Amino acid sequence: MTEPRQDPQAENAGAYVLGALSELETRAFERHLADCPSCRDEVERLRVGVDALSRSVEQVSPPPALRQALMREVEADAASDPAAATAAGPSTRRRFDRGLARLRPLLAPAAAAAVAVTVLAAGYGLGRVTDDEAAPGSQPTRTVPAKVNREGLSDANASLLVPRGADRTPLLRVQGLRPLKDRVYQVWIRRGGEIVPDGVFAVDSDGTGVAAVSQDLSEADAVLVTRERPGGAKAPSEVPLLSVPL
Amino acid sequence: MDSADLSRLADEDLMLLVQKDRTDAFETVYARHGGVAFSLAYRMMSTRAAAEDVTQEAFLAMWRSRHRYRHDRGSVRTWALGIVHHRAIDALRRNLVHDRRRSDSEDAAEREEAPERTDAEVLRRDEARAVRAAIDDLPDAQGKVIQLAYFGGFTHTEIAEMLEMPIGTVKGRMRLALDKLRRGLTEQVA
Numbered sequence: 528m529t530e531p532r533q534d535p536q537a538e539n540a541g542a543y544v545l546g547a548l549s550e551l552e553t554r555a556f557e558r559h560l561a562d563c564p565s566c567r568d569e570v571e572r573l574r575v576g577v578d579a580l581s582r583s584v585e586q587v588s589p590p591p592a593l594r595q596a597l598m599r600e601v602e603a604d605a606a607s608d609p610a611a612a613t614a615a616g617p618s619t620r621r622r623f624d625r626g627l628a629r630l631r632p633l634l635a636p637a638a639a640a641a642v643a644v645t646v647l648a649a650g651y652g653l654g655r656v657t658d659d660e661a662a663p664g665s666q667p668t669r670t671v672p673a674k675v676n677r678e679g680l681s682d683a684n685a686s687l688l689v690p691r692g693a694d695r696t697p698l699l700r701v702q703g704l705r706p707l708k709d710r711v712y713q714v715w716i717r718r719g720g721e722i723v724p725d726g727v728f729a730v731d732s733d734g735t736g737v738a739a740v741s742q743d744l745s746e747a748d749a750v751l752v753t754r755e756r757p758g759g760a761k762a763p764s765e766v767p768l769l770s771v772p773l
Numbered sequence: 774m775d776s777a778d779l780s781r782l783a784d785e786d787l788m789l790l791v792q793k794d795r796t797d798a799f800e801t802v803y804a805r806h807g808g809v810a811f812s813l814a815y816r817m818m819s820t821r822a823a824a825e826d827v828t829q830e831a832f833l834a835m836w837r838s839r840h841r842y843r844h845d846r847g848s849v850r851t852w853a854l855g856i857v858h859h860r861a862i863d864a865l866r867r868n869l870v871h872d873r874r875r876s877d878s879e880d881a882a883e884r885e886e887a888p889e890r891t892d893a894e895v896l897r898r899d900e901a902r903a904v905r906a907a908i909d910d911l912p913d914a915q916g917k918v919i920q921l922a923y924f925g926g927f928t929h930t931e932i933a934e935m936l937e938m939p940i941g942t943v944k945g946r947m948r949l950a951l952d953k954l955r956r957g958l959t960e961q962v963a
Contacts, residue, residue, distance in 0.1 A: 541947030542929045546862045547922035576951030580923050581813050581854035583904035586897050589811035597829050601836045605796050694796040698778045737778045
């Protein structure tokens, strides 16, 4: 390892993080960084200053049209990427269809948008669909109410919002769950006979929370919630508190 | 889908979703960091049109390189600002335009400083002011070098020529200035 004072490249660290080296010099310095821990440390220290510079500018607002233009490109990119989502049609139209979205609760009989729930058996109850409509301009979303599986959780309810388009994120909205100390709520996906862990989430002091489902739900038959240790578990340690049949 | 739901998620959780090709999570990332990114682009490019182009290109590049993002290498905001800065420098050097003067109409009508609507925007503004104060505390020569390099997109060679200074001195002042900024900000936090 070369001492910083003797290392001729060391003096380039400041110019490098500021972007003030030429392209050739930048490449040479980056090759040098691969072999020089002290220069790497120096770069990391100096980056703090550069990070600060980037945030020092007068704050101005971008135009709303920029967001729309960006998302058109991103959604087109997602649609054209064979490794990414397949159902791109509705999502690329999202920006242009400004009618009100309608919620179609999965279990409701042929009438109304409001969901009538049925208590199935002792100790079980269906969660009420939360009362909010999708925001105007957002995609059509299927809302699936959860079953609440425990006595003492009678205030709890939840629903899973499943958007159309695999590039959109299913969300589990919960209400009436107790904030936990030293544990977290964890989401699981049941697919065939298998139960696979998804993310963990906490609820606010008012008992509401939102969990984003990161996995694809197209072949899932249920989404479940249990209480687990911080960071989550590999297998559920209890019978699910909430289950959303799909 | 209510975007307020996704906006409750931390950056790292949003990026996990982005890496699963979720465009709605990416839109939330833009909503959160687009303002500070655009502000940097505007400071460097001087016109809203050019700043919009740079910002859009930068975020599209972020989307396309989403699988390379690693939380342990830095925050999403730092990543975004780094890409914006890089794109802006490329644009400046491509155009060979280093004239930072704005037209009167740009100044008067288009600057539209972000109103302080949300806590996040107030924080952004306060942070910007604190850093500007730290920059103002730098000795003149260091401050000038930093401004030309970081915001002007000039290379160290160009700066040496403009300020009639040896290249070694320019590089040395860059390091000193960044080090001083870092120490100044650390002391503020303490």
